[in-house]
Each structure stands twice: as C-alpha cells, then as structure tokens.
Amino acid sequence: MRAYHKFTVNSPALFAPSVNQMNYDRDTIGEWAGGSPWKALRADLTRYRLHGYTGWGSEGFWALAVYRLQKLVRRCRPAWLRAPALLMLRVVKKLLSIVTLIDLHPDAEIGPGMIICHGGPVRIHAQTKIGADCALHGACTIGAGPHPGGAVIGDHVFIGCNASIIGAVTIGDDAVVAANSLVITDVPAGCTAIGVAGETPARNISMQFEPFIRTLCGTGPTGFGPLMVMGIGEQRSLIDHQLDRL
Secondary structure (H helix, E strand, O other), rough: OOOOOOOOOOOHHHHHHHOOOOOOOOOOOHHHOOOOOHHHHHHHHHHHHOOOOOOOOHHHHHHHHHHHHHHHHHOOOOOOHHHHHHHHHHHHHHHHHHHHOEOOOOEEEOOOOOOEOHHHHOOEOOEEEEOOOOOOOOEEEEOOOOOOOEEEEOOOEEOOOEEEEOOOOOOOOEEEEOOEEEEOOOOOOOEEEEEOOOOOOOOHHHHHHHHHHHHHOOOOOOOOOOEEEEEHHHHHHHHHHHHHHH
C-alpha cells in the first residue's frame, strides 16, 4: 500500500528557497505552484529527488523540462519574439522524443510534482488534464478515444507500467491504475482500476469483482477480464476472505 508524507530535501540553491528547503507537501504543492511552469518544474525536480533520482539524469525529467519550457515561452509577448524559441523547442522535443520515446503534448495540462519513473514509450494526449503529485510509469498511453475530449486525472494518481487511459474519462484523486490495465470508464477517487476492459458493460460492482474472485479461488481462467474498480477497503476484505479459506 502506497503512503506519501511530507518530506524535506536539501538541494542546490538554484531550486532552494520555496520548495527544496521547505517541506514538500503533496496536498498543497498544486496551490503553491499555481499556474507557473517554472514553479511546476521546481516541484518536479524535488519529487524526483525525493524518490532517489538525480532529476537531471532522468529521461522523464528531460521531457518534463522541455514541456514546462514550452508552456513558459508560449506566454511571452509579442508573438514574433517567442517564435524562434518555440521553433527551437519543437526541434529539441522531437529529437528527445526519438531518443526517449516520451511525448508530452504542449497543449496538455500537467500539474506540478509529476514524476515519470522510466523511459518511454509514454504518450500524453493534447486534451489531457493531470493534477498535482502524480506518478507515471513506463510504456503508458493517455490518448484520444472515439469521442471528443481527453482524460481528466486528479491529484496523487498512480499509473502503473503499460497502462492505457483512453478517451474522455475521469480518474479521481488518489486513484491507482494498475500495471497492464486499460481504462475506458471513470475511476472513482481512492479506487484501483485493474485489468482490460474489452467493452463497457453495464454491470454492478459485484459483477465486476467476479473475474478477480474466480482467479483467486482457482475456479476460472487466469487473467482479470473486464475492468474492475475497487476501493481499498473492498480489496482488503476480499484478500482477507481468501486468506481465511487457505
């Protein structure tokens, strides 16, 4: 079970006064950064270092740095003044995407404190909105669906390796998208999405648990079947029940 707390980090003075020498508070980092790409980048670097990465040596942070710079340069006025810088950043982004396989669209909204733990392939669609203090692992796609719009992802969301989030879905705060999962329906706050949704079935929650229960009991085929959304308490109850049977 993941647990996040307040951390204190000692880092170089360049990123010191407002983030690194103070507590990184996952609950207020979004408010602290506001809409500033520069503050968001500083929060990203701090998050990397809190998790044992150097930051500047991480492919994910390179991609985030270029993304934040694109956001910053777009605010410059007049337009002709920012055109050369935008062109240079587009070239750098394209080269970086080829090397790292990480593509963060500059129109996407990514909150501060993001950490991309591994290299690509990672793709974030232009209409995606991601909250503060989220984690994204390798081989993930947050892409377009059959209908207009992109995913809206809350704060403190964990997205595991090889996960795909497709279409205009909403993922609540503190949710978890497990590795190798496909999300095409909404995930409530504080819940875990597991498995591959081959369709969008109109089923109640007990029916969604059925493939998982069958797998744990050994009475059905392996694999998780349709998408399952479970709260933490429900997960614990289900696991405790199975352990009692052993």
